[in-house]
Amino acid sequence: MQAANAAEALQSYSKPDPVQVPIFFKAVGNAPIMKQNLYKINALNPFRAVIRFLRKQLGWKAQEPLFTYINLAFAPAPDDTVTNLFKSFATEGRLIVNYSTTAAWG
Secondary structure, eight states, rough: OOOHHHHHHHHHHHHHOEEEEEEEEEETTTOOOSSSOOOEEETBBBHHHHHHHHHHHHHHOOTTOOOETTTTTTOTTTTTTTHHHHHHBTTTTEEEEESSSSSSOO
């Protein structure tokens, strides 16, 4: 039984990395809701590129507060790659990024 689980896990990680990752942006608290909230972003980018993209879409300057979370659970490090986050935390084939103007979770 364990050998089958191990083989299945190895197969899922041996698949080629996606070139584009679908990212679903979801507002939390008083953050403005985006008109379009599903985008495809290069999988090789660090997460800081997602943050810059989100700031640009919202029209926010670098000094304005912006907090990002994956699946309402944790704030990823800016140097995490999009592909690693997608492989580990994708839901229904997309990476859900929640954003807020104030710290929403620890």
